[in-house]
Amino acid sequence: MNRRPDISDFKSRAARGVTLLELIITMTVISIVVAGAVPLVKNTIKRQKEVELRRALREIRQAIDQYKTFCDRGGVSPLDHKPDDACYPTSLDMLVDGITPPNKIDKMRFLRRLPIDPMTNSTKWGTRAVQDDGDSAGGSENVFDVFTRSDGTALDGSRYKDW
DSSP, X not given: OOOOOOHHHHHHHHHTOOOHHHHHHHHHHHHHHHHHHXXXXXXXXXXXXXXXXXXXXXXXXXXXXXXXXXXXXXXXXXXTSOGGGTTOXXXXXXXXXXXXXXXXXSOBOSOSSOOOBTTTTBSOOEEEOTTXXXXXXXXXXXXXXXXXXXXXXXXXXXXXXXX
């Protein structure tokens, strides 16, 4: 005799839970999804740090350029720079601390604060001077350019120091 299933049959079946095979299959699928997501998350974090590094470098380089322009136009006192520094700041701190232009009372600041290097989590940046050759990292006399001190490699294969 064929008996029609009623609602109590479904309730008792659901109350039994899942089988071991169903649990193993579910855990396998979840582990595959997680294994694929971890590298994606790591690359996303690294890419975000690279974007922050490019922004920080651009901000500092623009401040150096503004200082250079201001100095070339006579806005920097001879006491604030040496004749052989080619009108570049003597340190990155000078961009934050500011300078007092001749015949002025207020200081001229080029940066509110020194950006944090996202690769080293520090405000210590590498600097290059005008007198340095292209590959050296001296920057003892003035600040012509800035770079990160990180030895890491970017997602595109370039070194962060070369940015």
